[in-house]
Amino acid sequence: MITETVCLKRWNTRLNGYLLELATTRFEQALFKSNRVVRLGDIVKLEDSKRVPLNSRDRDARKGPYPYYGATSIMDYVDDYLFDGIRVLLGEDGSVIDESGRPILQYVWGKYWVNNHAHILAAASDYSLEAIYIALQRTPISHIVTGAVQRKISQRNLNKLKLEMPDAKSLEYLQDIFAAYRCNCEENRGLVSLRDALLPKLMSGEIDVSKIDVAQLNSHLEKRKAAASVLSLIFPIALPGLWSPMQ
Template sequence: MSFEEWTVCKLGDIVDVSQGLAINSKSKYLLQNTGLPLLRITDLFNNVQIQFINPKKVPKQFIANEDELIYTRTGQVGYVFKGRTGVVHNNCFKVFPKSDNLDKNFLYWFLYQKSIREYANLIASGSVQKDLTHSAFKSIEISVPPLPTQHRIVEILSSLDNKIELNRQTNATLEAIAQAIFKEWFVNFNFPGATGEMIESELGMIPKGWRVGKLEEIITNYDRKRVPLSSRERENRKGIFPYFGAASILDYVDDYIFDGIYLLMGEDGTVITENGKPVLQYVSGKFWVNNHTHVLQGRSPFSTEYVLLQLKNTNVKHIVTGAVQPKINQGNMNELPVIIPDEFPLLSFQEIINPIFNNILDTEQETSILTKIRDDLLPKFMNGEINISN
């Protein structure tokens, strides 16, 4: 099947949209402690449920089911989500095909493309905060193959995505196991050899012989080695090495500046989670980093994995500065108080969690490869460069 058999049209010709619910003085009475989760952009990204809406009082047009697509239109423009149930917030809208000639999941993968997201931001209005109108969204051009080809494209991309999601769930389980052991030993102080003798400290009661120190005592900081690349520079330097930002991989470039196991902690922009913990990325291999994330390793006898688990138990909301652009500067980060245990439980703990994190790294490497394959195939499928009709 040739590309000539694809139909080129505007999104508005084949999809409809439904605006989300505005929460204001007239509608805030809908908020309650239980009910349908309110799906704001931050909730979609973090996959959390913070606010809830009375399902009996909200109009059905604002409710999204798992099989519906949600598209972000304000601030963080151009991200598409599926598999979520709740009340769509006004900073998003639902997108759905007008007819059965468009596979909803094909539409999802079309909107998922980085190039479409970048174009959506280009046509969005607003200099301080981007806003994508319905008409602007509907003006985006799309090439639509016959249904059998749509189904085949969806089948291939979804199989890759399902494996990626399974890997993420596996790693989440493994990390939860490591976190449970960490809390038992270094929060509840039920570690091998514990005598039960405790002393007072600024962080509460701690085992005798332990002390309270600063984060800078247990880390090595490599921020000085960071080299930011502009989007134009990255466009001219496409490659295989991940380029990390504050919260995720932003791109792939042709070289690397780090090689090994590191912990990235968000410095600018996306720096804390909903519960006040720092945004962290546990990474390995060869990679590049911009200047919006701190680059850390554990300082012996503290492992990088210990630092990861320690920071996941540390509230950093009080050290975040900047009203418009949240920031955790190096000085404030270094001053975070941490418990400094004896060396023996540290080494024993590392022996236990080493196999867990080795499995995590192996799975993450596989996930990185699968993600790169999926993201490389996606635009080629969508522009007909790869013929999969047979």
């Protein structure tokens, strides 16, 4: 059962990579047909004023179910949240760009807390946050980064950042792609919780594996294979070993 759980998690992760590649390729195709240059500050609203940092002692005293995001990733889980819904987080200081000079981004949803090391982008135009996320992923931003020792992206520089964007209506397909992406991520979170709960009991012999019916889980695996087959028809890129449990 643990093996099937691990395989399903891997397949979801690979499928999400597939979905993001599809979204990016379709974005590039839309740009080829029509494009305009926009200032980021004209299409998003920065919600940085709502951020509240918590030090490690505060977080230890406030353990809970809600993700606590830093500049690059989830740092902890706390007992309350500041935001509810989809946002794009962009690193403000420290690790703000990757080796290619593109921004460190996080696409987040649900209920969560964000500290003061990530800019918080909310939609404020016809462009969805999904479209803005894809646009930012492909845009080098080294020219707006300041600081020799501690790299930083100020609100002022971020708002002035110029992005190439297609017509907003040509990007409506992104909603369905990212809905599938979120669904896969949520399932993976559930699988991690299931694995962490089951593994100690399996190791101790508290659960008898021979009595577990894995038919339902295997059904989920078959659905993932079918979904990938459909995607391969829509977006024919070879992913060697996609369905191999050993990958």
